[in-house]
Structure formats: structure tokens, C-alpha cells
Amino acid sequence: MLRNTGRLKLWFRSPKTLEKIGEKLTKSGVINSYHYDYENVSEWIAAKTKNADLELNFSRNHNEFTNFEAEWIAVLFMYNKTAPNKSHIHKIGLEIMAQWVQVDLT
Numbered sequence: 078m079l080r081n082t083g084r085l086k087l088w089f090r091s092p093k094t095l096e097k098i099g100e101k102l103t104k105s106g107v108i109n110s111y112h113y114d115y116e117n118v119s120e121w122i123a124a125k126t127k128n129a130d131l132e133l134n135f136s137r138n139h140n141e142f143t144n145f146e147a148e149w150i151a152v153l154f155m156y157n158k159t160a161p162n163k164s165h166i167h168k169i170g171l172e173i174m175a176q177w178v179q180v181d182l183t
Contacts (some may be wrong), residue, residue, distance in 0.1 A: 085154035085161075087170050092146050095120045095135050098176075107172045108133065115139060126169065131156050133169075 091098060099111040099122045111124035121136040134153040139145070152173065154166055 085156075085166055087152040087154075087173065088149050089152075089174060090146050090149055094139075094142070094145065095122045095137065095150070098122065098135065098150075099124065101176055102173065105172070105176060107169065107176070128161070128165070131161050131165075131169075 093101075095115075096113040099108070099113055102108045102124070103111060106127070108124040108126055111122045113120070113122050115121070118138055119136055120139045121134065124133040124135065126133060132155045134155060135150055136153075137145075137148045137150045140148060152170075154161070154169075
């Protein structure tokens with residue numbers, strides 16, 4: 078797992094479980110792979126992007142798997158040593174958001 082997170086975060090809401098979000102982001106090519114897990118309060122995904130030096134960590138409270146839209150999903154961009162180019166982070170953020178909102182990426 079990559080350790081540095083800096084201040085690179087994205088927040089959004091979704092009615093889907095993080096497991097379903099991971100499936101959709103994998104199918105769309107935004108991430109290559111992910112691991113989903115949960116505990117009493119939270120659910121999370123540890124995901125790898127196409128670029129091996131950047132990993133994403135999605136997390137939120139699951140409210141006993143009801144009313145997902147009430148909770149914000151935090152996405153931490155994790156990297157080693159040097160922060161990725163801001164335009165690369167921006168592009169990944171737009172790709173994530175484009176899965177739920179119609180966004181023109183051109």
C-alpha cells in the first residue's frame with residue numbers, strides 16, 4: 078500500500094454500495110483492481126489505478142447498509158514520494174464522477 082496522501086481528496090455521494098462502485102469503476106477502466114471490505118461502521122475499497130504509483134482509498138459509514146446517500150464517500154489519492162501531476166488527479170476525479178453524473182470530459 079502506498080503511504081503518502083497529502084491533501085488529495087475527492088468527496089461524493091452515491092446510493093450504491095462501495096462494492097458496486099468498485100465493480101463499475103473496474104468495468105469502465107478507471108481502476109484496474111480493488112479490494113472491498115467493511116466492519117461495524119464503515120465500508121471501504123482499496124483500489125489500484127492504471128498508473129501503479131497511484132492508489133485510491135474509498136470509504137464511508139454504511140448506516141447498516143441503508144440510506145447510503147446520507148453519507149459522503151471520501152476518496153484519498155495515495156502515492157509514494159512525489160505527488161502526481163494535478164492534471165492526472167483531475168482527470169481521474171472526473172472519470173470517477175462521470176460514472177454517476179453526465180460530464181463532458183473533452
